Amino acid sequence: MKIIVLGTSAAFSGKNDGCSSYFLSENGKNYLIDTGPGCVSYLQNYISYRDINGIFISHLHADHVSDIYTLRYAIYTAQRDGYMKPSLPIYMPKSPKKTFKFIKDAIKKEFAITEISESLNLKLDGMTVSFKKTDHPLDTYAMRFECPAIKTGKGSLNKTVVYTADTGYFDGLVSFSRNADILIADATLQSPDMELENLGHMTAEQAGQLAKEADANKLILTHIWPEYDKNTSMGEAKKSFKKSVEIAKRGLEITL
Template sequence: MKWTVLGCHSPFPGPGGATPGYLLEADGKRVLIDCGGGVLGQLSRFMHPYDLDAVVLSHLHHDHMSDMFVLQYAIMTARKLGKRANPLPVWAPEQPEGWHVKLRYGDHVRLHPVAEGMEVPFGERLRIRFHRTDHSVPCFAMVITDGRHTILYGADSGPDTDWPRMAEAPDLFVCEASFLHRDLPKEPVGHLSARQAAEAAARIRADTLLLTHLFPEYHPDEIRREAAEVHPRCLVAETGLVVLAGEPM
């Protein structure tokens, strides 16, 4: 399975960057996982956005979904020009309801809800299973498998997220590192530090940890050093980075 980082910043993008979005390529399918600000421009470096097979949104916060409202235009235009025949399937949480209903766009988007424990097939072998995380709105981590390898995408997640019930020894664990540990708020806010992400990776025996959801003013080396003290097989996300699940770092 091929995982391409299209955006990895939050709560806003740094220069030339984007907020969270990832292109998953597996089993002959191309699925966009989250669709934050600037993601479509980055996606266009690799493919036409209207050629996507599906979009899956972990939750409905702006930094993970804002480019959906531009993607709607791309799908509509492609269908009118005969470049795409079918509506775009989109999976997303039903809450907050006000944002969920805005994901519909005439007959150009086919909207599906996600729920705890739900598993959705994409192609013959590719499967995505959803699990709630510790966050301020309904947010779903994704266990992604093609029958040979497993990616656990953690989405936004606080320290009370129950990682072991989701996956054991995933090939790739994509986990947020919103803070350096020194900057953690005194009260949990549904986000993790780089150290906490590494501790979660060690707990589930993840082969490779990909740190993402990064404050753009942090230096990547500082993020990497903090995590590597706990889980040495770690990468720091950057725009355009490609990781093959199950392949050596």
């Protein structure tokens, strides 16, 4: 399993960065997790858009979905010219209804839409994908990508990636993230922001706490507010999580 970060910024594109998007490749299949602004451009450093096998959208905020509007033109021509099969699978929430209808009308029949819910459990070429509703102002789903453990000389090799999407901290997220090999966690905020009303995001300190409670192996802090000092976020996360912590940045590549 390979993950490549395509964009990380919270809410709007930071300097030389887009918004949330991750490229996941497993067993020869290529998936996009969120399609924030700039991701289609950056993806082409690695693969052609024609080689995308499926897309996961955590929620319908623009910083997670906006590139789908233009990607559809690329998909349309590739399907028309026989480079891609019809109806690329896309997994997404169908709410808020108005936003969903707007997207559905825009992307038309190039995509086959499956609604995300907590009861959806996908099996894609040996990889299992499950979903957890998060604490965010609109329907948002964290995602857990799991591959069967492979036995090695050093024991069994876990291949589990959890992406929290946008969320405040809540207990259910700990069990959902349990033993993740890689935990890609919302760290939009920093500790002084705790005085603000609940924004539906975590501080970097809470992301560290989540990684500790879930006993994750590696924490990737993402969705950091573009104007925040990332070293401060790193310091906050390391207060409680003593294993490996990295700041998500474009081009960060992890192979499991």
